[in-house]
Amino acid sequence: MMEKDRFIAALLPFCDTVCEYDRSCGKLRVCKTGLAQGISDKWYSVDELRNIFRDGCAVSAEKDVWTRYLSGENLRGFFDGNADNDSFRLRFRQGGQAYRQYDIRIDRVDDNVLVISGRDTQEQEQDVLTGALSRNHYERDMSAEAFRGGVALVDMDDLKLYNDVYGHSVGDKALWALAEVIRRELGSRGSLVRYGGDEFLILVPQAEEKEFAAMLETVRQRVQSADIPGCGDELRLTVSIGCVMAQGETIAAAAHRADRLMYRAKRRKDAVVREGDEETVGGETAQRILIVDDAPLNRAILREMLGGEFQLAEAADGAECMAQLEKYGTDIALVLLDMIMPGMDGIQVLEEMQRRELLDDIPVIMITADTSADSMSHAYELGVADYIERPFDVQVVRRRVMNTVKLYARQRRLTSVLIQQARAQERSSGMMADVLARIVAYRNGEGGDHARHIRRLTELLLERLTEKTDRYRLTRPDCRRIAAAAMFHDIGKLDIPDEILNKPGKLTAEEFEIIKGHPVMGETILRSMKDYQGEPLLETAAEICRWHHERIDGKGYPDGLRGEEIPIAAQAAGLADVFDALVSRRVYKEPYPMEKAMEMIAAGECGAFDPLLTECLRELQGTLRREVYTGEENQ
Structure with missing residues (x-):
């Protein structure tokens, strides 16, 4: 068996399409393909094959694909250069179906023969559950692309609660329902990416800001009445959306900006937040963080890092911290607590918070330069949620603060949902018991x-x-x-x-x-x-x-x-x-x-x-x- 035949035989079990090109005759032989019927094991000129793809089998590809890859000149050019192989991506659309994506590879076997192989990678590019583009596809092919238009990050509120209370199958149905609502509003104007577990990224090229914001507001409203298969009217979905207008930056950079706005939206829940929405910073919508540190410089640094996202209260020592906690109570979303302070230090503050049973509702992140095992072990035993080291790293501080605030907010909502569910069950059980007892009493x-x-x-x-x-x-x-x-x-x-x-x-x-x-x-x-x-x-x-x-x-x-x-x-x-x-x-x-x-x-x-x-x-x-x-x- 010739080297070419062995090579083709090895590819056939793993590839959806395999062709060989012979420079001596300028023709392609289709060894295997799932793109069209009745063309395998036949030789075609490039023009004949192009016509079949375009017309006879109702298979089409984007214009730049035809001119760049499916021409005899380009294929013959392989033999004039030094390359032994090349790879690229094609997108085919058959009939009225959506585009399917193929990864193509060209290998030069000898001075006259090329072997062209391809695999359908569409499933790898799509999220299986929701049908949106996958995060892998986004990271590989989209994130670094320069972009102009609307970029929005959509987060489903309380997905973890649905999973915990009703089961993961209901959570999956809720995600699918959200994706369906977005797809209906988005149409062919842009792309939808499954960005995270409960997050979707919306991209609309060349969008006008007002139109984009109006579309997102429609999504927010229609999600509330979305039908979740098998759940009746038990669940009412809500989403929190952050949106920005990209002006030529990378999609990743725009998504990062949208992510920050989405966090602001989640504090309000069921909201769309755009850049310039001043009402989302300060006032009742921003959560309150208490910074406790005896060093004015440290408080100033943290104030600069977090002031745009949160309402800030400050205390210079442990006693003042406890006074602030007494004043605001659970209106404080997080305490940033210095471990070493004169008088009442951080450990003593934790012990007092534990005695007053405040740590279940108010998380504490320790500020410390001492990360020794004994010191941190004692802090964690008392109920510290996390710690940050000095000198401060802006990204670390912001991310840990936001993650902790978000986690505790979800826990509070979970508790609320469980209490509501328990009360509903108690009411139902009580009603049935009352009915039965009344029947007995009447008799x-x-x-x-x-x-x-x-x-x-x-x-x-x-x-x-x-x-x-x-x-x-x-x-x-x-x-x-x-x-x-x-x-x-x-x-x-x-x-x-x-x-x-x-x-x-x-x-x-x-x-x-x-x-x-x-x-x-x-x-x-x-x-x-x-x-x-x-x-x-x-x-x-x-x-x-x-x-x-x-x-x-x-x-x-x-x-x-x-x-x-x-x-x-x-x-x-x-x-x-x-x-x-x-x-x-x-x-x-x-x-x-x-x-x-x-x-x-x-x-x-x-x-x-x-x-x-x-x-x-x-x-x-x-x-x-x-x-x-x-x-x-x-x-």
Whole structure:
């Protein structure tokens, strides 16, 4: 096998297109191509092949490609020069499709033969997720290009939150939706680059400033209503955009300027910031940084570095720093803290901030010339976010400050999103629990308000109890959970016949025994929910169901428990149940006034209750009138 044939055979598995050119006849043989059908293993003159590409197969290339590379003169010229190979890039467009990009290489095999090979590199030039141009393509082929026109950096707000809260698949869909909005507005006017994880670069050559700004504002508005597949109306996207007009500088330089403006936009969130937008510097939109250093020169240097981006407050020592923190609180986005100062030094400031629990909300970057392991280890243990060394490097200082401010802002937004999500879930769960409890109450003839009354009564009792004793070590969330669980105390009555449950007269001994079976039945119903075993709410509800009729003297049912044997959740729910039954209308009785109900409970007419709980109930009479039984006849 000739050297040429071996060379071609080696290329075929890896290349999308392979041709050989023979100078002796001035023709090309197409060994392999994906650009057109039916032309492989045939010889063509350069003109014939050009015509096929242009017309017969509806394949075209840009004009300069034809004149520079696809001519017999250029190919023959290879043999007259000293070059053994060359490489270049072609862009082909077939039919109405977008351009596809090929990397082409020409190798001289001998004095008469060239081998031309090409690979489709379009996928390498595009971001797989969004279809925008890739960052690799930008760095290699675009960043150093001189450019005139509009340059904008678009950052999706809170992408990390979407990933953390809803999952990465939702974050990916959000990025795709943003890219689609930009593409629709951009059309064929310019280019879109996936610049970073949540950032896109927009380039519009020869754009007019007002038109470019208007396009970006349209993007900002339309992103808010962008459809994210599979997410319904749960997510509302927003973007922060920084834009500049390039006047012949490199794209990279213009992108850097746009990046700085984008950071300003992110402080406002859901904003477009242009050069000259003075309202974005200072005032309420700029975040406040506290510079703490005993050296006036150091404060002046940092003031010069950061004054254009942030509002600045200054302190000359640790005591003044704490005074500023007390004055501004979490309005301070970052503290730049000198480690070595007279009086209260940086470490002591950190210890005091830690004691006041400020470090979770206000990040600290240490300023130091001492980067020894022991010194920095102690600072990090106290909660320092980062450090910068003297003498100051402008780029290092700016980048670390901006990164830290941005990180903590995202953490605060994440906390806000999680709290909102938890509250929404709590509202939904509470609504479903209320619906179910009301259904049970209506069937029991107790009215729709019984479940609501029990919940609030139980919560108020437990909160007052925790003020009087720490015996039960109940937190506020514990009190709320027990109160929610108390709504299900009578769920076991679903198994009792209506004629017994709603009998207007006195029950027979046999009927009362059937009624007394509802605590065990309620626990059985809840324990049968295998998917939720171990859930605190279900466990508490099961305890309340079984034991809310127990009494501290052991004369309750079903198990005859005494005193502390009865869980405090069941004791509180049981007292709330009895009180509400006394002051509410039932099919078998009229409501008692609150004062009479308290007398009956204190006298033990409804069984024996914990004296401390009974005292709590007595103290809550005014609150119950205002918050629970407002306007009801038991007043």
